[in-house]
Amino acid sequence: xxxxxxxxxxxxxxxxxxxxxxxxxxxxxxxxxxxxxxxxxxxxxxxxxxxxxxxxxxxxxxxxxxxxxxxxxxxxxxxxxxxxxxxxxxxxxxxxxxxxxxxxxxxxxxxxxxxxxxxxxxxxxxxxxxxxxxxxxxxxxxxxxxxxxxxxxxxxxxxxxxxxxxxxxxxxxxxxxxxxxxxxxxxxxxxxxxxxxxxxxxxxxxxxxxxxxxxxxxxxxxxxxxxxxxxxxxxxxxxxxxxxxxxxxxxxxxxxxxxxxxxxxxxxxxxxxxxxxxxxxxxxxxxxxxxxxxxxxxxxxxxxxxxxxxxxxxxxxxxxxxxxxxxxxxxxxxxxxxxxxxxxxxxxxxxxxxxxxxxxxxxxxxxxxxxxxxxxxxxxxxxxxxxxxxxxxxxxxxxxxxxxxxxxx
Amino acid sequence: xxxxxxxxxxxxxxxxxxxxxxxxxxxxxxxxxxxxxxxxxxxxxxxxxxxxxxxxxxxxxxxxxxxxxxxxxxxxxxxxxxxxxxxxxxxxxxxxxxxxxxxxxxxxxxxxxxxxxxxxxxxxxxxxxxxxxxxxxxxxxxxxxxxxxxxxxxxxxxxxxxxxxxxxxxxxxxxxxxxxxxxxxxxxxxxxxxxxxxxxxxxxxxxxxxxxxxxxxxxxxxxxxxxxxxxxxxxxxxxxxxxxxxxxxxxxxxxxxxxxxxxxxxxxxxxxxxxxxxxxxxxxxxxxxxxxxxxxxxxxxxxxxxxxxxxxxxxxxxxxxxxxxxxxxxxxxxxxxxxxxxxxxxxxxxxxxxxxxxxxxxxxxxxxxxxxxxxxxxxxxxxxxxxxxxxxxxxxxxxxxxxxxx
Numbered sequence: 128x129x130x131x132x133x134x135x136x137x138x139x140x141x142x143x144x145x146x147x148x149x150x151x152x153x154x155x156x157x158x159x160x161x162x163x164x165x166x167x168x169x170x171x172x173x174x175x176x177x178x179x180x181x182x183x184x185x186x187x188x189x190x191x192x193x194x195x196x197x198x199x200x201x202x203x204x205x206x207x208x209x210x211x212x213x214x215x216x217x218x219x220x221x222x223x224x225x226x227x228x229x230x231x232x233x234x235x236x237x238x239x240x241x242x243x244x245x246x247x248x249x250x251x252x253x254x255x256x257x258x259x260x261x262x263x264x265x266x267x268x269x270x271x272x273x274x275x276x277x278x279x280x281x282x283x284x285x286x287x288x289x290x291x292x293x294x295x296x297x298x299x300x301x302x303x304x305x306x307x308x309x310x311x312x313x314x315x316x317x318x319x320x321x322x323x324x325x326x327x328x329x330x331x332x333x334x335x336x337x338x339x340x341x342x343x344x345x346x347x348x349x350x351x352x353x354x355x356x357x358x359x360x361x362x363x364x365x366x367x368x369x370x371x372x373x374x375x376x377x378x379x380x381x382x383x384x385x386x387x388x389x390x391x392x393x394x395x396x397x398x399x400x401x402x403x404x405x406x407x408x409x410x411x412x413x414x415x416x417x418x419x420x421x422x423x424x425x426x427x428x429x430x431x432x433x434x435x436x437x438x439x440x441x442x443x444x445x446x447x448x449x450x451x452x453x454x455x456x457x458x459x460x461x462x463x464x465x466x467x468x469x470x471x472x473x474x475x476x477x478x479x480x481x482x483x484x485x486x487x488x489x490x491x492x493x494x495x496x497x498x499x500x501x502x503x504x505x506x507x508x509x510x511x512x513x514x515x516x517x518x519x520x521x522x523x524x525x526x527x528x529x530x531x532x533x534x535x536x
Numbered sequence: 537x538x539x540x541x542x543x544x545x546x547x548x549x550x551x552x553x554x555x556x557x558x559x560x561x562x563x564x565x566x567x568x569x570x571x572x573x574x575x576x577x578x579x580x581x582x583x584x585x586x587x588x589x590x591x592x593x594x595x596x597x598x599x600x601x602x603x604x605x606x607x608x609x610x611x612x613x614x615x616x617x618x619x620x621x622x623x624x625x626x627x628x629x630x631x632x633x634x635x636x637x638x639x640x641x642x643x644x645x646x647x648x649x650x651x652x653x654x655x656x657x658x659x660x661x662x663x664x665x666x667x668x669x670x671x672x673x674x675x676x677x678x679x680x681x682x683x684x685x686x687x688x689x690x691x692x693x694x695x696x697x698x699x700x701x702x703x704x705x706x707x708x709x710x711x712x713x714x715x716x717x718x719x720x721x722x723x724x725x726x727x728x729x730x731x732x733x734x735x736x737x738x739x740x741x742x743x744x745x746x747x748x749x750x751x752x753x754x755x756x757x758x759x760x761x762x763x764x765x766x767x768x769x770x771x772x773x774x775x776x777x778x779x780x781x782x783x784x785x786x787x788x789x790x791x792x793x794x795x796x797x798x799x800x801x802x803x804x805x806x807x808x809x810x811x812x813x814x815x816x817x818x819x820x821x822x823x824x825x826x827x828x829x830x831x832x833x834x835x836x837x838x839x840x841x842x843x844x845x846x847x848x849x850x851x852x853x854x855x856x857x858x859x860x861x862x863x864x865x866x867x868x869x870x871x872x873x874x875x876x877x878x879x880x881x882x883x884x885x886x887x888x889x890x891x892x893x894x895x896x897x898x899x900x901x902x903x904x905x906x907x908x909x910x911x912x913x914x915x916x917x918x919x920x921x922x923x924x925x926x927x928x929x930x931x932x933x934x935x936x937x938x939x940x941x942x
Binding site for chain 2: 132133135149153157176177178179180181182190191193194195259260261262263264265267268269270271273274275276277278279280281282283284285286287292293295296297298299300301302303304307308311312314315316318319320321322323326327331332333334335336338339340342343344345346347348349350351352353354355356357358359360361362368373374375376377379384385386388390391416417419420421447450451452453454455456457458459460461462463465466467468470471473482485486487488489490491492
């Protein structure tokens with residue numbers, strides 16, 4: 128998208144950790160005006176989560192926070208104090224979208240639920256992210272990335288098969304995949320509501336269950352199950368297919384691992400050529416897609432033997448040259464050094480007062496990358512109090528000082 | 537309410553398999569008219585049978601249930617893009633569309649003569665989105681990559697796995713779907729921009745960049761501290777216990793994540809060992825984290841006597857985050873998802889009754905989305921070429937005979 132595509136949208140974020148902050152970051156990086164409301168002294172939970180710059184825990188040195196809050200303004204406000212809640216309503220009056228991921232019923236207990244805020248601003252779009260949503264038997268259940276991952280098919284399918292299921296439980300993918308998926312979904316649905324508002328003139332309250340956000344990513348496989356009722360066991364001995372699509376997987380090379388896929392027949396035949404047409408590969412059970420997948424357990428040891436004699440680059444270069452999907456397993460350092468990402472200028476520098484210039488992942492949607500002068504690093508806690516309170520909401524500087532003394536901001 | 541947020545938007549959709557179709561799936565549910573362009577020569581490969589026990593039941597191009605799950609609510613027309621007339625027909629369709637989406641490997645649209653530069657001549661304010669594993673620039677621009685390869689390239693695979701074990705692949709289509717959702721956000725932004733400026737644009741989306749934008753913990757740790765991620769299974773960097781535990785039944789597990797002292801004390805009560813809170817090896821978060829290898833088997837003593845659902849409910853009642861580890865068959869019967877109306881029944885002409893996933897958000901008072909079943913290959917040829925493009929029956933018949941509409 129063009130730079131600043133969303134520059135006419137005003138977002139208020141009352142978010143903690145990953146999901147709501149990531150949703151608001153996507154808006155901020157696309158040019159929207161984002162005010163992040165944080166609790167005085169404590170701030171967003173991500174400020175207290177690692178990794179920390181030079182391993183020194185500090186509210187302004189969390190790499191996770193720094194990444195998730197680029198291009199935002201930080202405004203500290205104690206919403207438990209009546210005056211804090213009133214100032215918040217002032218902020219909402221001017222906002223298009225509120226994105227929050229507070230524990231269920233928190234907004235209600237603060238007197239800031241949708242029914243109340245709609246009266247302040249009938250055009251407000253309020254996006255609430257909770258683990259299980261505002262309704263249903265688990266509405267009050269607590270969860271985290273781990274729990275959501277396990278209750279969706281994500282953990283059960285990571286990895287698809289293991290030698291011994293008793294020893295190797297389902298696991299979560301690295302990082303916080305469920306939290307990020309929820310945040311991405313929240314950004315999409317908020318923007319949909321913004322489009323919808325042009326038809327209706329009205330705001331709406333959107334209820335996102337992080338659980339459903341992750342389950343929905345498996346739409347194709349869930350519909351498949353609804354028709355064929357087939358559960359694929361995790362035990363390798365009972366599931367010859369291996370990978371979920373069949374005919375693919377990770378293979379060891381001399382210097383690391385590669386990911387290979389031969390699901391389509393032409394890919395398989397090309398791969399057999401890449402391996403030098405070994406006799407075993409001409410077995411007719413392997414020639415056709417379904418049959419190959421069902422006999423993948425027989426194919427795997429042969430491929431392993433072959434890849435083990437080569438480097439990653441030898442294997443993936445030869446494969447790609449012959450239209451076989453294959454890529455190396457990079458570690459973080461290799462990813463950062465990748466020529467592909469360098470040429471596309473994906474990684475960007477942000478200069479934050481506490482850390483100096485550092486390399487961050489960029490945004491995936493920018494048509495032309497954002498020039499450095501338009502990159503604002505994550506705010507320090509309460510950095511924009513004066514700007515928001517006096518500039519935007521019209522309070523006097525004297526009031527600002529009083530509010531600070533009363534620990535409202 | 538019967539309006540939909542994207543009513544009036546038309547999409548010429550050249551996408552296939554997952555990363556493209558999941559994006560247009562949502563746009564279709566939201567009211568856009570999504571016209572899938574395929575051909576018998578080049579059907580969406582996701583129409584092919586999924587390898588497995590019932591593969592023969594899926595033969596033909598209209599019987600793959602996985603296709604229904606990700607392509608429902610769309611229209612299908614068939615154009616043979618290897619013919620000149622076919623390319624001209626595709627351009628006519630683009631002329632009356634707002635958006636073109638495609639996720640072929642980088643040179644394919646070019647080869648058909650359907651690159652953005654060509655299509656923009658037909659439709660000046662066109663928005664076009666290309667999704668590929670690596671993006672349309674850079675030395676790897678022509679590399680083929682499915683979801684799992686993207687996970688590998690971006691280091692997700694290397695960081696995932698059991699402690700001291702090799703890298704492990706994340707569920708296959710994860711980055712496909714994240715890319716599709718990022719594509720949706722990007723297209724909605726581009727539509728907004730078009731409204732403001734009257735200009736369309738070309739969007740070159742790289743799945744690898746989408747994935748890399750969602751693993752900042754390990755990337756920032758490296759750029760800040762030059763540390764490489766370790767594989768930790770289900771464990772957390774600070775919190776413990778944080779794992780999944782064996783329960784009654786075949787391959788059944790319950791996940792438990794204790795995030796603070798209160799939850800730890802509650803857990804000890806529930807499992808009948810309040811004395812653990814006093815033991816030096818578990819008393820504080822740091823000791824607990826260091827000794828989780830001892831703690832996990834003790835918790836299993838309790839979980840293995842219960843079903844995963846029983847264990848999760850008892851723990852949640854006491855305020856401890858927990859949940860059963862579920863496979864597809866269990867997720868589709870999940871009482872909470874059912875209670876929230878997450879699944880919608882569909883009746884497909886060749887497959888019969890099955891379930892579709894709703895979009896994962898609820899807006900009680902607003903639009904409700906459109907849930908129609910998936911199209912048969914070429915099902916809407918007459919509508920698309922006759923009604924939309926105004927071809928006569930005779931012209932249609934001739935193009936079919938020439939295998940242009942094919």
